[in-house]
Structures are given as C-alpha cells and as structure tokens.
Amino acid sequence: MSNTTRDWTSLRDAPEGVFETKDGSLGFKSEYQTNNKKDGTYQVDAYVLSSGEYWWGGHRTVRERDAEMVRPVDVYELLGRKEPGT
Numbered sequence: 746m747s748n749t750t751r752d753w754t755s756l757r758d759a760p761e762g763v764f765e766t767k768d769g770s771l772g773f774k775s776e777y778q779t780n781n782k783k784d785g786t787y788q789v790d791a792y793v794l795s796s797g798e799y800w801w802g803g804h805r806t807v808r809e810r811d812a813e814m815v816r817p818v819d820v821y822e823l824l825g826r827k828e829p830g831t
Contacts, residue, residue, distance in 0.1 A: 751816060751817045751819075752816070753814045753815065753816050754814065754815065754816075754817070755811065755812050755813065755814060755815070756774065756789055756791060756802075756810065756811050756812070756813045756814075756815050757789055757811040757812065759774055759815050759817050760774070760817055761774050761775060761776045762774060762817060762818070762819075762820070763794060763817070763818045763820050764791075764815040764816060764817050764818060765815065765816045765818055766802060766813065766814075766815055767814060770793070770794075770802075771793075771794040771795065771818070772791050772792060772793055772794055772800045772802075772815070773791065773792050773794050773800075774789060774790070774791045774815075775789075775790040775791065775792070777790045778790060781807070786807065788807040788810070788811060789810075789811055
C-alpha cells in the first residue's frame with residue numbers, strides 16, 4: 746500500500762475527502778449528510794469527482810451505497826505537496 750492511500754473502508758466510515766472505488770472511480774465524501782425525513786436515517790453526501798454528480802456507485806438503496814467499500818486518497822501527498830496550513 747502506498748502512502749497516498751489508506752485501507753479499504755465503508756463509505757459511511759471513510760473520512761471526508763477523495764476516495765477511490767474498487768472499479769477505479771474517484772469520488773468525494775462531504776462532511777455533510779442528508780436527513781431522510783421519512784425514516785429519520787442519514788445518508789452520506791458523496792459526489793463523483795469528475796462530474797460533481799451525486800455518487801450512487803450503481804446501488805439502489807442508501808444502505809448498500811453507504812456500505813460500499815472505498816479507499817481514501819490523500820490528494821496533497823499524491824501531488825507531492827503539503828496540505829495548506831501544515
């Protein structure tokens with residue numbers, strides 16, 4: 746494993762930021778969650794990095810989507826730069 750990626754984890758448990766999916770797609774997990782007013786659950790707000798579309802990963806339910814295994818990516822390290830403010 747390179748220094749620019751972490752271990753695979755569920756989308757729900759992943760830190761905010763850029764992530765990679767098993768098929769190589771890139772997404773972005775926001776710090777925000779959407780409240781489903783029908784049942785009181787929350788879903789992670791995540792987007793396709795290249796288009797900004799809401800990321801579903803081919804899943805039909807929030808539970809499946811939030812359980813998707815993703816790998817967080819440290820973009821600053823990948824670019825060989827320090828994160829601003831560090």
